[in-house]
Amino acid sequence: MQKQSYRIDNWFFVPHENRLVLDEQEILIDNRLSNLLLFLCDNPRTTLSRDEIIDHVWKGSILTDQVITQAIFELRKILKTNNQHLQGYIITVPKRGYKLDTDVEVINEDKPAPTIQSATPKILEVNTEQKSNVTAKEKVPPKQINEDENPDTAVKPAKSLRFTSLLAMVGALIAMVVVVVFFNRADIAKQPSVETVVYGALEPRFIEASIDNSLDNASLQNGIIFKVIEYLKYNVNYRVSFNPKDHSIAAKKLSFIVTRENGIDYVNIEYFNKISNYQHLDRKYPISEEHLKHSIKLMIDDVLDAFNIDIAKSEIDLVLREMPSDPKALALSLEVIGTLHSYDKQFDAIDLLAKALEMDPTSHYLLSMNYTYNMAIAYLGKSNLSIDSINALNSDFEKVLPLLTDSPESFKVYEAMALYALSKDLPIEAVQYLNQIPHTHNTIMTFILRAKLAESFGNPASAEEFYYQALHESGTPRVLDIAESLLFYSDLSKMRLKLQSQLESVVEDKN
Template identity: 25%
Template sequence: MQQPVVYVGKWMVTPSINQISQQGRQLTLEPRLIDLLVFFARHPGQVLTRDELIDNVWTRSVVTGHVVTQSISELRKSLKDGDTNAPEYIVTVPKRGYKLTVPVTWLSEEDQEAGDTLPPASGTLPEATAEPPPASTTLRSRLNAFIVWGLFLLALGSCVALVALATIDAHPPVTKTRLLLNPRDIDIHLVSGSGCTNRNAQHAYAVGLGSLITTSLNTFSTFMVHDKTNYNISEPSSSGKTLTIEFVNQRHYRAQQCFMSIKLVDNADSSTMLDKRYFVTNDNQLSIQKDLMNSLSDALTQPWPDRLQAMLSHYQPAQSSSLVTFYQAHQLLMNGDVDSLDKASELLDEVLKASPDFTYARAEKALVDILRHSQQPLKDKQLAVLNNEITQVSDAPGMKEMAILYQVNAVNMLSKGNVDEAYRNINTSIELEMSWMSYVLLGKVYEMKGQNRLAADAYITAFNLRPGENTLYWIENSVFQTSVNRVVPYLDNFLSQE
């Protein structure tokens, strides 16, 4: 049955093709956003709570409030379509929920076939006569019959034309249109510049900074950041800003100088919002990290809240050199394969020997080791060491406010088959930190609960936050193997088109 078409404000919403359109412009939205918009349209002017939205749009499956918030934020962006003067289609009613504030008009469907509208024949045939009727009477009868059939064919043609027009209106053509820039979106790219001494360590340091910036802004600001340091596809982007990290070799007299270049560009007018260069040494990585985060705060007019300052304090080992080694281990963790995890565990042991008070490194060591155990079961002695690591992390000051503790617990609970406890922990992780890793693990939990549709949503969110081979490997192999083609075919089709 044809799904109904509805006007929401100026937008015509066509659920059958997941599209909204107005004045010749068409936007294709994710099916979940279309379902959300249609549900609002069925309840115009009513305040809808998050629980009502979850029960009806997410088909009574339990999801986090953060997923609802993110979906409404994306829907608002699409409805505004870059027009700052556009009305607020969906407003937040504090402590109650959300409300659609624009007029709603539903379009009726054709419910009868053209043939069903024909009137029944009336009158009776004349009785037979002894003599044939006059020629003029016969001619008049034929003429009347011709007129009647002509009118019938004309009416039938009109009905067919009206049905065709209604079908065309209900199915506007899908056209490729360029999206306007979203000024609140930022892409982070790692540029392959000329090689410098100790390039591997510098590359890991840049990847680590990109990950830190992405998580910090996504969690504590109104910006949506996509970490594309592992994504080398050249394709159009709708992000309004681009941050690039590049190591540049530059001759200075007879000495060769190598510096890290950080540039933030506003793609709307190609203006440079931030342009800094750092000479990286073994003693200044910490100071560079602090200065860069403060500079971004100023450039984006985004003051850092106290909780971010507390989180950043966990990323500050006593020795600056430990930070680079930690980021090398962190990059290996992002790779996700067994060999990389083994190397990451060894590097984190080195970090903890040099900086035993670096609690975040201890937590990352526990995450690395629990992932190793999920792929290749550890021996009893190693498992006892791992359990001791988890206990130390749980008891460390401030760690209960860090997402990584709940990521560790979620993987640990999944390995023990305790899906409900894993679900509780990973939701707490997402509430504390919006990161690709948390959404990958959320997808794993949903798969264990038999909710593949919600798992697909989580995996696409993870890939959107950090697109690239590493995230794909995590989706396919972390904790247990996942068939991307079966669970999240959209992502499989997206990658096959590259």
């Protein structure tokens, strides 16, 4: 039977030898990965289910999903080292399987795959050629000069030739320098500036985030972006900051660019790692109301792959489990998230929440968010605050409490119940509810409520620490307005003075 090898872009795969070749560098893989890649190469651009992979690669053995997921992850990691395909060529087709997303060239035995050549033979080969040339020149008899010829005239052509050659060499050298400088400048233009970054101070779990939104109204797109960021913060425990003061120590940089092209909205995600000065992800995702959950999960999956983090798809599915199932209610919920991060549009969130609740009135997430946000707004409007409005919100919330307390489907439920307990002057119950929230899921509201509890128990130092965490999580001192007024007045003037003093010192340093 004729043996076959395969070309995948600039990769050469020799399955019967369990090896991959890239730029004359050999990578040996185990039989498991070799069989998997062979099956994919025999079926390029074809979606293969997990069952098909098990039947052909593992011969029908009983396996857990993790075994296949791990093998795909290892193979992706190897294949994407050629920097041609950032996702490692193997893409995930949701609910269907995996696909080798590239063309494959079959190489038969009469056209063998390249073998590894060491540097030493190449050097010896050059030296041999040089020696042959010298020997040939020595065998050519020197030109006899006629005594009647002017010796100076006979020498001039040689000098002219040497001069011309020298000019050609200098010209080639200058051209080469120009080309190198041109491409280096192009590369520099592509790569984010890292001049102010101190290499040894970079934090691998710290992400510098930025949003470039060219649309007048893109609350939905912003909500999707913050949902992706929320997953990285809560489920993978990364620290994400939009504050420029933190960017000098962030090892990772995530940029989100919102655009509209031919009537279609897109979110482009770019991931750049400052440690290696390499961009691992640059992909554009179309946004449509019908496929919001799919888009968000695809974004998260791609970012995790770029971070070299392998998480089962079933776990990623949980990120939207608490969100409404109705597409329109989901879109409105994401718009709420987008508006909550825009201080000038925060009051629009009330109307959006009300519309979403009309479409999905039993959503634990929406019921909790609606109560919490309306309470925060009611306390924030100090001049309009009345006991009657607070009592009305509590009365409405009491009606849905039986639905929420029976197996809460969102951590937002515990926040809402803690806020309700504090409004009823039941601090012990509030503590019990907040303790149900994992520390990785503490939000701005969680920190504010913990700060209020600390004040209630007479612990101002802990209160200031929690307020600071809320401030740091939000990235804006405006959050102190809500923290100051919620439930009861808290004097945060000292915190404001510290922030103002720090800001003035920064301005002085720049001047």
